[in-house]
Amino acid sequence: MVGPQQKNANVRLLACLVDEDDADDSDYRFLVDGKHVKYVTTSPGTFRGAEDDRTFEPILLGELFPPFPTGDWNKGHAARDPDTGKATFVKTETVQFAGVKNVWHPVKLNELDFTRQDRPRQRVHVSTHPQVQGGKPVLVKLAVWPWEIPFVEAETAAYQWISGTGVGPEFLGHLTEGKDGRVVGFVAEWVESARAAGPGDFDGCKEALGRLHELGIKLGDINKHNFLVRDGHDVVLVDFETAKRDCSPAELEDEMSALMSNLEDTSFRGGVAPAYE
Incomplete structure (x- = not known):
């Protein structure tokens, strides 16, 4: 027995x-x-x-x-x-589970090779990998259940749109389920020692959002937790799940005009700084 x-x-x-x-x-x-x-x-x-x-x-x-x-x-x-x-x-x-299709980055990393350090949000982990960023913490975003795949698919595409612009964290690679499994997420730079923006950071947030808008891209969710302030003034945009490109000038203007009210919001909508997803 x-x-x-x-x-x-x-x-x-x-x-x-x-x-x-x-x-x-x-x-x-x-x-x-x-x-x-x-x-x-x-x-x-x-x-x-x-x-x-x-x-x-x-x-x-x-x-x-x-x-x-x-x-x-x-x-x-x-x-x-x-x-x-x-x-x-x-x-x-044995079935073929759905995975992220837009595998645009040359690097693929096995999810099982990461060591989780923290989970600031659902599906978002702070983890380390001996061969990534010199073993420093990185952000890991997972989509293992079928209904989660579209969200990571959308954000993966958005990272491709902004690649090399410095608007958001650096995209470090796609995440596979096991050694040769489906793509179930991505790995990105972890913005350490950062805080959520507030009304006093309006100028920096406006500049960061403006750089995104110059690419014709709307962030889609401009809650203050998606504007991370590091080194006292540098603003990094995060959370591109609802980003949309080829937007009209009117759409971009509407988003920019709503920025201050979102920075003034005292609710916890969008999460707790400095976590992001």
């Missing part, structure tokens, strides 16, 4: 989306044998445990999940067997 400490000892939980009431499917992302990323969906009622148990790796893998099937698969489905009352894998298959 396989004990709780041995079962699934080669499996690590990477991420999960668990339905709090266990009334709908839950989704898990695992790393198997240190190199294979696998996704598992569980039906409602698969595990008779509290929500905390269904997200706590030692209990989830050691006690709740059945042993992972061997073989070359990346998508599985688990459910409770009505006869035995135990959780079981009912299906495994």
Whole structure:
């Protein structure tokens, strides 16, 4: 008999989306044998445990999940067997998950080679890699679930538009899921020791946004957390998920005219400085 400490000892939980009431499917992302990323969906009622148990790796893998099937698969489905009352894998298959298509930068980096230092926001990590930026912290933005891909696809394209302009952080490469897997994000310069802009930084923010507008690009979200101030005055634009190019002069003027009111906003809309996504 396989004990709780041995079962699934080669499996690590990477991420999960668990339905709090266990009334709908839950989704898990695992790393198997240190190199294979696998996704598992569980039906409602698969595990008779509290929500905390269904997200706590030692209990989830050691006690709740059945042993992972061997073989070359990346998508599985688990459910409770009505006869035995135990959780079981009912299906495994190999599928082609959607990934970022616009792979314009020459560098590709394996997501699994990074060491996470912090997670300032959902999908955004501050990480290190021995061969990137001399091992200094960098920003890693992930899109592992299907509905996240379009956002990173859009931002990846925006970084291509501004490449070499100095308007935003330096784009350092595409992020792959495993060594040769799909592209699931990107790596960019981490703007260290920066703060969100305020009304007193209007001139610097106007100049930075103006340089973007000169390219015909609208940032799309001009909340103050997307204007990072470093070295006391230098302003860097971040978060290009909603950026749009080939904009009319009127669109760009409207965005610029709304800048001050956004810098004066005292809410936490857009996040907490200096984190950005």
